[in-house]
Amino acid sequence: AQTVTQSQPEMSVQEAETVTLSCTYDTSENNYYLFWYKQPPSRQMILVIRQEAYKQQNATENRFSVNFQKAAKSFSLKISDSQLGDTAMYFCAFVNNDMRFGAGTRLTVKP
């Protein structure tokens, strides 16, 4: 089974600064999808960004971008101009049929 590793249990960043969350995964598959979800204190899981493994171009969604390194099996999330509302748990997910998550990174944005 595929495994997803998030090695940073907690991180903090000052408002308006940039932070990068790490994610690595292990798979023998060639075609798959990668996602970042956020879970604020409300517990609602919200999709942040997705990346198709067959696309070399890194995905970008406004202040959120990824650095996808397929050979290294790495999928990091960069949050630019951090806002207080970005405070949440962030989960990296690997999808090839079913969906597997990492343990999460708790991000705190400080004013």
Add this chain to the structure above:
Amino acid sequence: EAGVTQSPTHLIKTRGQQATLRCSPISGHTSVYWYQQALGLGLQFLLWYDEGEERNRGNFPPRFSGRQFPNYSSELNVNALELEDSALYLCASSRRGGGGRTEAFFGQGTRLTVV
């Protein structure tokens, strides 16, 4: 359009009892995923249903089971409850086949407490 709905929101059971959790996917979605999230921890994959069939299950004992109905709603059953089953149970749905081609949407979860 209604999102993924889960019921009940909270559930308190006694050790040894059975719990039934329900999930209604977004209209048009045929895939349903179940996850267990213990307090402060990540999401552990439980089950994946698609088109009425169980497609895959995670590393959980057989007392965790479920089913998907013809209308694609789903039920998770936990038999012989143990204290460590206390967790938030999340359901997610996506369009046919899942596979990441489309986004999975999550419900608000059912908080199960075993006393």
